[in-house]
Amino acid sequence: xxxxxxxxxxxxxPGASVKVSCKASGYTFTDNGMSWVRQAPGQGLEWVGYIxxxxxxxxxxxxxxxxxxxxxxTSINTAYLQITSLTPEDTAIYYCARIAVAGxxxxxxxxxxxxxxxx
Amino acid sequence: DIVMTQSPDSLAVSLGExxxxxCKSSQSVLYSPNKKNYLAWYQQKPGQPPSLLISWAxxxxxxxxxxxxxxxxxxxxxxxxxxxxxxDVAVYYCHQYYSPPLTFGGGTKVEIK
Numbered sequence: 001x002x003x004x005x006x007x008x009x010x011x012x013x014p015g016a017s018v019k020v021s022c023k024a025s026g027y028t029f030t031d032n033g034m035s036w037v038r039q040a041p042g043q044g045l046e047w048v049g050y051i052x053x054x055x056x057x058x059x060x061x062x063x064x065x066x067x068x069x070x071x072x073x074t075s076i077n078t079a080y081l082q083i084t085s086l087t088p089e090d091t092a093i094y095y096c097a098r099i100a101v102a103g104x105x106x107x108x109x110x111x112x113x114x115x116x117x118x119x
Numbered sequence: 120d121i122v123m124t125q126s127p128d129s130l131a132v133s134l135g136e137x138x139x140x141x142c143k144s145s146q147s148v149l150y151s152p153n154k155k156n157y158l159a160w161y162q163q164k165p166g167q168p169p170s171l172l173i174s175w176a177x178x179x180x181x182x183x184x185x186x187x188x189x190x191x192x193x194x195x196x197x198x199x200x201x202x203x204x205x206x207d208v209a210v211y212y213c214h215q216y217y218s219p220p221l222t223f224g225g226g227t228k229v230e231i232k
Contacts, residue, residue, distance in 0.1 A: 035221070037169075045161075045169065045212055045223040061220040062120075095168055104216040105159055107180075109168040 002026040004096055004110035011116045012086050019082045020113045022096030029077040030054050033099035035106045036070065036081050040092040050099060051079060086117045121146050121215050125224035131232040138200040140227045142213035147193045150217065157217035160189055160198045163226075164209045172211075173198065205231060 007021040022034065036048040049060040051070040058070040071080045079096055094113050097106035122145040132138040148157045156176035161169035171180050173189035176196055186201040200207055208231060213224040 044226045045163075045214075047221040047223070049220075059219055097168075100174075103155075103157055103174075104219070104221060105157075105171070105174055106169075106214075106216075107171050107174075109170070112168050 002098060002108040004098065004108060006094075006096060006110040006113045009114040009116070011118070013119055014087055014117055016086050016117075017082060017084045018086060018115055019080055020094050020096075020115070022079045022081075022110050024077045024079070024098065027098075030074060032101060033104070034070075034079040035097045035099055035104070036068075037095045037097060037106070037109075038092045039095065039112070043092075048081070048094070050104065053079065083115070086115075088117050090115060091117050120220055121148065121217065121222050123213055123215055123222050123224040125211075125213055125227050127227060128225070129228040129230065131230045132200075132203045133232045134205065135202050136232075138203050138207075138229055140198045140211050140213075140229075142191075142196040142198070142224050144194045144196075144215055148215045148217040149193050156192055156196070157215055158189075158191070158196050159214045159216060160187075161212045161214060161223075162207075162209045163212065169212065200229070203229070203231070 003025045005023045010018050030053045033052050035050040038046045048064045051058045067084050069082045096110040098108040100107040124143045126141045158176040160173040163169045177189040188199040210226045210228050
């Protein structure tokens with residue numbers, strides 16, 4: 001069965017960087033893209049963007065360009081989200097979610113990685 | 120960007136009663152060539168990631184109880200829980216995957232009255 005395992009919670013100071021990992025199993029990694037979704041404390045869901053695991057081509061939502069970078073290591077079936085120049089407004093849970101073959105639908109989600117930015 | 124507007128923000132329903140959540144998109148998410156609505160519903164319980172309930176506006180995912188019913192087309196959609204159970208307490212989100220940026224509704228919190 002599809003399983004997404006994310007790295008553990010992070011506590012960072014403003015200005016630092018963080019790299020969140022998402023390791024997939026139970027399917028062929030390069031058959032499905034990977035989305036990233038942010039959820040600020042007590043708030044709703046916000047799409048950060050997605051990456052094609054086949055080509056490595058990323059698509060970022062407006063507001064997530066520049067400081068947010070997706071990457072892959074297909075040898076270990078892992079997707080990454082790196083965020084640089086962190087601010088307290090980046091404090092959130094970051095989810096990876098597998099994209100279904102048909103459409104850009106996120107059909108399986110990781111458990112989320114809480115990132116806290118505080119001085 | 121396609122804006123997704125959900126209503127109500129919250130609702131309290133007695134056990135066994137019907138709950139209905141509405142979702143309106145700012146433009147149609149119906150793709151004419153395949154006649155599919157690119158609209159999904161997610162359930163999120165406290166402390167958990169979202170879980171896909173319904174895709175293509177009305178297709179229940181495997182294992183989802185048949186009391187969850189998705190309906191609608193174009194710009195107007197509804198998620199109905201036909202007989203609310205205690206385990207259905209959660210926040211529900213509609214989501215369009217018609218075109219990037221993919222967007223979510225603001226969420227509807229469902230509680231027991």
